[in-house]
Amino acid sequence: MEKVRLEIDGKLVEAEEGMTLLQAARKIGIDIPTICYDEKMAPYGACRLCMVEIGRNNKTRLVASCVYPVEDKLVVKTESERVIKTRKMILELLLSRCQSGPIETLAKKYGLEKSRFPGEDTGCVLCGLCVRYCGEIKKANAIGFMGRGVERGVAFLPEIAPKVCLSCRECFTLCPGGKVVTESLDGTWFPPLGWQKKV
Amino acid sequence: MAKLGSPVDLEKFRQQLVSQRDLNLPCVTICSGTGCQAYRAASVADAFVREIENQGLKKKVNVRRTGCHGFCERGPIVVIFPQEICYLGVNNEDVPEIVSQTLGQNKLVESSLYKDAKTDKSIAYESEIPFYKNQSRILLGNNRLIDPQNIDDYIALGGYSALVKALFELGADKVLQMVKDANLRGRGGGGFPTGIKWETARNAPGEPKFVIVNADEGDPGAYMNRSLLEGNPHSVLEGLIIGAYVIGSNKGFVYVRQEYPLAVQNITTAIEQAQEYGLLGENILGSGFNFDVKIHRGAGAFVSGESSALMTAIEGRVGEPRPKYIRTTVSGIEGKPSNLNNVETWANVPLIISKGVDWFKSIGSRGNTGTKIFSLVGKVNNTGLVEVPLGTTLQEIIFNIGGGIPKGKRFKAVQTGGPSGGCIPESLLDMPVDFDELAKVGSMMGSGGMIVMDEDTCMVDIARYFVNFLCGESCGKCVPCREGLRQMLIILNNICSGKGKEGDIELLQEISEVMQDASLCALGTTAANPVLSTIKYFRDEYEAHIREKRCPAGACRDLVAYYILPEKCQACLICLRNCPAGAIIGKKDTVHVIDQAKCTKCGTCIEVCPARFGAVVKLSGQTVPVSALGGTKVIRKR
């Protein structure tokens, strides 16, 4: 494996080619918040909480650290003003649809008490952890996305879910909003999650 | 037809085709593009065939069904060669006269000619109609000379000679250099230099490599890709084969949206005919180069046109964008180097190869060479497809070609680039339209859509309209785009309905900035353009909505009220009878009054009130004067 050397928050890091910025940062103990990332699965790059700033001087941009591959001599800032501003807005947007679990904790950490944005507390932020776990790891594909745009949601597939979900339940513990665990999941009814009607 | 085995075969075949064609023989061409077909062009074409036969002219006249001429609004369009007499809006009843007069006696049929609104004079020749006169139709121009279902038409015009030149004369290196030197930039919206893209794909490790035509055209207002693919499919195909040769790809795809049946049909036919002629497949023209093309039909969501989403769809999965910090030219379809270009980009390639770099660079402006096709729609007199050199001013496009704003209204803004483009105000009408200038003013080239708006358009409502569209067309995968759009729509709905509050503008800007910075694909990073550009150029309209609950254009229903001026009302009962909500109270000799509680603000009353009375007015931002519902006596006009 080729080694590359880059700078994260002023610290020099040696990383292997093919690693992501997130992995390289975590290796030296730098914490970057994530929601949709789980090391068991392929990175997905959807929550955008893990954005970091790369580049020098005034030629910088934000990238999702969970998918961006390490590059030699790259300069990375994980807590720049721009990063924090972006992260706070994303958390505030997420808070409008989920007020529990890691979202709540992170929001507090970033000084957000309440979101300025209206929304239903669906508990689901469409991070896709359940969907990807079921597809990539269990290969069961019992749960999937439905709809597009603001009407995106997650749904159990009626042909598959009743047969496999009740005895598996492994995705339940992954859910950041705790919403996959639901009492109504009694073998006859699998509710759609996170779906909100367009205003 | 036996396969053409060499450039000599192709040239011989071309000579043979040309010698069989008598160019002096009159030829009636009937536009059969999707636009004209909607006006029953197919039946008009049949009528011509029948009538020509009936009048005994069959041996003396040719008939050709061609692709789109661009002036779709005035379809069906008939052009008679060699004079290029142009008849617009032709229906079956007009056909006998055109055949007997124009084809039989070389006389014009006045009633079907273009009439200039300013001078009231008829114009007979296509090249003199202002809509066409001021264009440079290097790409679209051939549409009217070709039957798109017949490869021979394309070959007779010199088609596939650029391919011969590329394969046998220049070689891949020189072709690549030409495309780079010509500075061809991607017509799919981003304006990325095509030569550099090709070079990256060519140098990227991995086999096989793929080349792809992007004919998704997800912007509902744009149809230039459809018209090219329908009207001149071989020009796109020839460009694609040349690109594949340079890049070293043996497999190509045409990704075309399902909703374009005629384009699908014509490109399918074109591929079949090219295969039959040996211009596609194994050992093309004896060069040793092999190349095949497959058509992939997309279920057209707007976002499917994005490169990574499109490639995921070709792989057979749900077409959602994916993070592409590694370029698709390096890792695209199945992780292999994949070069995607827009329909129009590909169609430019044969022209550059045949006519040369200098010729191409002589068109357009610095850093923006060649032409661009725009679809000009909205509040403009001549709507249609407009091809002009890059760098042409908005003024030229909208006023000289488009013929200005209908009904003497005032121009307000033009939205360019499709749903996530920006709105450009009157003060910038003199700006040249090219990739860089559009970006500078907060808009973009995007799809090449151009929507003209007049004084009656509310710019907040327009922003709301596009955000609403994008809410449904975003894939919904990443948070800034999905949730940002959702919240922007809520705020814009509030503003338009009079519930806006101080701080809303700033909040919209705050969300926009994060969407631009953090979204996963270019849909999200550009989605705020309609909002940001309208705030930038029309902030006063936002403020009027928020502070005064007033819509300056009088377009936002919740902020307007209709009112009958008591001193003008002549109690004619017309509005009262026409009001679908039954909201108008009154009787003969008694001034009519609108019951505001019942009024649905449909605007019927203002439309039907006789102009000589002009008694109904639209109010916004002011309280409606209370009139006695019983009504007062009419003040008669003298």
Ligand SMILES: Cc1cc2nc3c(=O)[nH]c(=O)nc-3n(C[C@H](O)[C@H](O)[C@H](O)COP(=O)(O)O)c2cc1C
């Ligand atoms: C939301 C979105 C929609 C797009 N739709 C199209 C499209 O319909 N046609 C197209 O050619 N490019 C479209 N693009 C641009 C493509 O991603 C890509 O840049 C382009 O096809 C490359 O071709 P070019 O280099 O010839 O411009 C779209 C991009 C985005 C972000």
Ligand code: FES
């Ligand atoms: S963790 Fe990187 S986008 Fe969600």
